[in-house]
Amino acid sequence: MTPSSPDGDRAEKGARLLLALADASPEVVLFATDPDGRVAWHGAAALRELGLSPEAVLGRPLAELLAEGQGDSLPPFRSDEACRSGPRLLNLVAVDGSVVTVRALLESGPDGLLVAGARLAAEEARLGEELLRLTNELATANREAVRRGRELERTLERLRAANEVIEKLARTDPLTLLVNRRGLEEAIAHERDRAERTGEPLSVVALDLDRFKRVNDTWGHAVGDRLLSAVGEALRGGVRPYDVAARMGGEEFLLVLPATRRERAAEVAERLRARVAELVVEGLPERVTSSAGVAEHARGETTEALLERADAALYEAKRLGRDRVVLAPPPGPAG
Numbered sequence: 001m002t003p004s005s006p007d008g009d010r011a012e013k014g015a016r017l018l019l020a021l022a023d024a025s026p027e028v029v030l031f032a033t034d035p036d037g038r039v040a041w042h043g044a045a046a047l048r049e050l051g052l053s054p055e056a057v058l059g060r061p062l063a064e065l066l067a068e069g070q071g072d073s074l075p076p077f078r079s080d081e082a083c084r085s086g087p088r089l090l091n092l093v094a095v096d097g098s099v100v101t102v103r104a105l106l107e108s109g110p111d112g113l114l115v116a117g118a119r120l121a122a123e124e125a126r127l128g129e130e131l132l133r134l135t136n137e138l139a140t141a142n143r144e145a146v147r148r149g150r151e152l153e154r155t156l157e158r159l160r161a162a163n164e165v166i167e168k169l170a171r172t173d174p175l176t177l178l179v180n181r182r183g184l185e186e187a188i189a190h191e192r193d194r195a196e197r198t199g200e201p202l203s204v205v206a207l208d209l210d211r212f213k214r215v216n217d218t219w220g221h222a223v224g225d226r227l228l229s230a231v232g233e234a235l236r237g238g239v240r241p242y243d244v245a246a247r248m249g250g251e252e253f254l255l256v257l258p259a260t261r262r263e264r265a266a267e268v269a270e271r272l273r274a275r276v277a278e279l280v281v282e283g284l285p286e287r288v289t290s291s292a293g294v295a296e297h298a299r300g301e302t303t304e305a306l307l308e309r310a311d312a313a314l315y316e317a318k319r320l321g322r323d324r325v326v327l328a329p330p331p332g333p334a335g
Helices: 008-025 044-050 120-171 181-196 212-219 221-235 262-277 303-319
Strands: 030-032 039-042 086-094 101-108 112-120 202-210 244-249 252-258 290-296 325-327
Touching: 030 112, 086 202, 112 212, 181 202, 181 244, 181 252, 202 212, 202 262, 202 303, 212 221, 221 244, 221 252, 221 262, 244 290, 252 262, 290 303, 303 325
Parallel strands: 030 086, 290 325
Antiparallel strands: 030 039, 086 101, 101 112, 202 252, 202 290, 244 252
């Protein structure tokens, strides 16, 4: 593009070409150096724009016109004619004939025209590539964050499901798979409060296997456990999804029947009594019966009082010969 030395026809031809280019493109400022790196030629547009005299440029090492950093910045230039310009490209011809392009901002200040903020165009390209690389890394990191976020959501969902299972197991009797005493206390307190609030009926059924101790003593505890498991399955299958079937302990069971009058609860208890009597258990050759007591919640009655009335009805069923259902009368004035 530009000769490394201005001597001879080649230099004149190159100089004319550079002058024509500089005059036609005032946005481009060109310098040419000799083999020693001294400015041997400059464009006329460069002197006009920067306010430099030929004596201030010709023969000076190009390094003196550039700050340290191979074109990262340029020293200030004075100008009698202040002006302002946007970023401009400056093409600098190095000793080896290669062209170094920098982008500089020309600004007017108290000291005249300044060339500030210059940066190698190659450095701009490198920074652009670096910016693209960082953008790609950021996009990759964002995708990874989204992936990890989704994994975290799935993990949290599995954790919630596991916690639900744990909570359910903590309220479940492992032998009969019915609600255990802890779960029963929470359920009956909730249903009693709801009945008080809404005025809906609430009934409970206390059910007990007859002569269960004799089953254990005669046929063994393994047979007794199989019997309890079968009773649990019968109770689970004999109530509504929102009813509560619980094992109180041993051979004692309790049903909590929301929105149910005692007459309807007695029908449920009778059906379950008959189902228990029909159970066939491996290793148990005899028929097993059960007794039940039914009580309906009275307005203002405590949970303890309700369960006591159901137990009293159950004991009455036992006294009357077992294998039957007895309804508890409503509480008296002291109830």
